[in-house]
Amino acid sequence: EDIKILIENESSVLDDFRARILTNHPMASFKLSLRTTDDNKRKFQSQATFKSDNNGVIDLNTQAPISGNYTSVDSNGLFWSMSSHDNKEQMFIKQTSAPLTFIMEVYSDSDRLLKVFTFTRCFLLKDIEILPVNETIVGTLYYPKNKTSLPAIVLLGGSDGSVHESSAALLATQGYAVLALAYFGKKGLPKGIENIPLEYVERSFNFLESKSFVNNKKFGIIGHSRGSELALLYASKHSRIRSVIAVAPSAIVFSGMLNFQATSQPAWTYKGEPFRFYTPERSFKDTVSFFRHLILKKPFSNIEKMKQIINDEDKLKPFKIPIQEIQAPIMFISGTDDHVQPAELFVKQMQHTLRDHKYSENNKFLFYKGAGHFSAFPANLSNLPQTLGTTNFNMTMIFGGTKENNAKAAQQTWAETIRFLKTTLANSHKS
Structure with missing residues (x-):
């Protein structure tokens, strides 16, 4: 068959x-x-008939x-409609900034x-430098070559252990020095999220400050999920x-x-000294519910239990993140x-807390209808397979959203992130 595919390659x-x-x-x-395959060599695929x-001619656009x-x-x-090859709900893990290889196949109506x-498809432009860091901190720094006075950002992942190098690389193409920082789960770091000192994040900013191409008066921090807790506490x-972005956050x-x-x-x-913390209580009924889902192989979500927890604001008052003390938009x-934590309700609570905040005119509160926990930048990119949950030992944990809604949220939050950073970090630098 004389079939041709005309495509933008790199x-x-x-x-x-x-x-x-x-x-x-x-x-x-x-x-x-x-x-395609993700960082863990897990296969993902999609198909459609045109x-x-x-x-x-078939024009995908x-x-x-x-x-x-x-x-x-x-x-x-x-891309976004891809599912795991084993037909189970799986996370698409793409943390590294290495290009992704895709294979497209065209079949006849009779499956020939x-x-x-x-x-x-690439995460990097050729003018981006990559600097692995394994000194007093662990991570990877991305920054444009031959630029000075760059605003600098620390990027923090959540409890899935993500070190968002792919997203850091994309942000660097917009004119930032971006450090994708690991704070647990890597060699030399704690195994879990336990006793992580804010001083560790401070060392990451000191590291950035030591770079001649960084403007030390233009620092930002972005955190997803548990990483947003760390980002808000540090700020x-x-x-x-000068700029804080909290994605799928807790209050x-x-x-x-x-x-x-x-x-x-x-x-x-x-x-x-430890910050005062809240430990979610697990009742006998909760345990029975979990094992019932496990035995019946039914997808499990803990969100209703979490919503019950946060309705008692007085009970949670001692554990609130002091966001009103943040001296930045x-x-x-x-x-x-979101089926991991009630981020929408948390954000609405924080919106109320910040109504008299010094930077209230510049603060933004964005809600994406029908989108889940792994829907927004930096934990998600729109033109990749979308994560709705994960399956281990035949037990599926639901993270929320639909593939289409999550893809839309990723696309829009990338644009909103760039807009917010330009406003708050004044993205201008000398060549």
């Missing part, structure tokens, strides 16, 4: 996917399959599939393979921070975590279908 993952398939068969059905136009994993006109639909095409104690300090289980240890300390991002 495009950024942020770019809309532009592809046309020249089939030479007008008004005929063809199945497109797309597959009908070629009068000229025998203007045509909707007639069936498949998605059905709307969306040039990125084959007609064409195979391989292409890559409340350090006036050098209170929770206890430590090890292997995704709450522990009796503090998560965070400052000057040798803050942007909060949450999905309305």
Whole structure:
């Protein structure tokens, strides 16, 4: 078959996917399959059936599939609609900034393979420097070459142990020095989120300050999930921070975590003292519910229990993060279908707390309808397979959202992040 695929080869993952398939068969059905692997070598794939136009062309940018994993006109639909090869709900893990390789296959209506095409999508531009750091801190620094007076950002992941190098690389292309910082789970660091000192984050900013190309008056911090706790706590104690972004955040300090289980240890300390923390109580009824889901292999969500917990604001008052002490504008991002923690309710509580905040005119509170815990930048990018949950030992933990809603939230939060950082860190630098 003389089939041609016209595609932008080395495009950024942020770019809309532009592809046309020249089939030479007008008004005929063809199945497109797309597959890739994540950092853990887990396979993901999607498929959709298209009908070629009068000229025998399939244009992914203007045509909707007639069936498949998605059905709307969306040039990125084959990417965000991908699912794990084993048909179980799985996290798509893409922390590194190495390019992603995709394989597109074109099949006839009778499932005969007609064409195979391989292409890559990138997180890095060629003018971005990469500096692995393994000294008093652990992480990776990304920054534009031959630039000076760069605003600098520390990027913190959540309890899944993410070190968001891929997102740091993309932010660096916008003119920032970005440190994707690990604070547990790596060699030389605590195994879990236990007794993490704010001084560790301070060392990361001292490291950035030591770089001649960094403007030490333009520091920002971004945290996702438990990382947002750390980001907000750090910013409340350090006036050098000029911009704070908290994604899928908590309004209170929770206890430590090890292997995704709450522990009796503090998560965070400052000057040798632990922050007061709340440990979610687990009743006998909760335990029975969990094991019932496990035995019946039913997807499990803890969100209703969490919502009950945070309704008692008086009980949680001693554990609140002192966000009113933050001397910088803050942007909060949450999905309305977060099944890990009630981030939407937390953000609304913090919105109320900050009504008289010094920077209230610049603070932003963003809510994404039907989006889950792993829906927003930096934990998610729109043109990648979307994470709705994870399956271990036949037990699926639900994180929330739909693939389409999460992809939309990722796209919009990337744009909002860039806009907020430009406003708060004044993205200007000397060449």
